[in-house]
Amino acid sequence: MALFFSFMPELSPMNSLYLNKKISNASLFLKPPYSNHEGIYKAFIECHLALVELNDGLVSKRNLSHEVAALKQLMDTRGINDYLREGTLKVKARLLTIEEKALFSDLVGAIKEKL
Numbered sequence: 684m685a686l687f688f689s690f691m692p693e694l695s696p697m698n699s700l701y702l703n704k705k706i707s708n709a710s711l712f713l714k715p716p717y718s719n720h721e722g723i724y725k726a727f728i729e730c731h732l733a734l735v736e737l738n739d740g741l742v743s744k745r746n747l748s749h750e751v752a753a754l755k756q757l758m759d760t761r762g763i764n765d766y767l768r769e770g771t772l773k774v775k776a777r778l779l780t781i782e783e784k785a786l787f788s789d790l791v792g793a794i795k796e797k798l
Contacts, residue, residue, distance in 0.1 A: 698736055699798075705733035706795045713788045723784065724776035727758055730791065731772070745797045754790045757783060 709729035712722040734755065742751055760771035763778070779787065 702733050702736045703795075703798055705729045705736070706791060706798060709733070709791045710795055713791060718784075720773075720777040720779075723779060723787065724770075724773045726787070726791065727772045727776055730754060730758065733794075747794060747797055750790050750793045750797070753786070754794070757787055757790065 706729070709726040711717065712726040712729065716722075717725065734751070737747070737751065742748055758772070758775065760775050763771045763774050765771050765774050
């Protein structure tokens with residue numbers, strides 16, 4: 684009996700839908716009226732959930748290495764002081780410069796395009 688799939692899929696259809704949904708949500712949160720730090724925080728959450736689903740095979744096949752690395756670096760919360768215990772991603776979102784916000788938006792857009 685021949686197997687229908689002779690290869691390991693890079694991402695199951697269900698995971699692919701989930702991944703696209705998370706990146707699309709992040710993109711929406713970066714547009715008005717959500718584009719304040721609360722919207723950026725929500726976009727961070729969506730991107731974090733998407734990054735969990737990305738595997739190395741998909742990253743290399745879709746040529747996402749640069750974007751994923753830059754996104755992880757931008758979202759890195761090491762060294763963030765969360766004195767009010769609101770969450771380091773929320774603090775990071777509030778501390779982003781205008782340039783970093785623009786970069787974040789560009790990276791989300793680039794990943795969305797390549798998926």
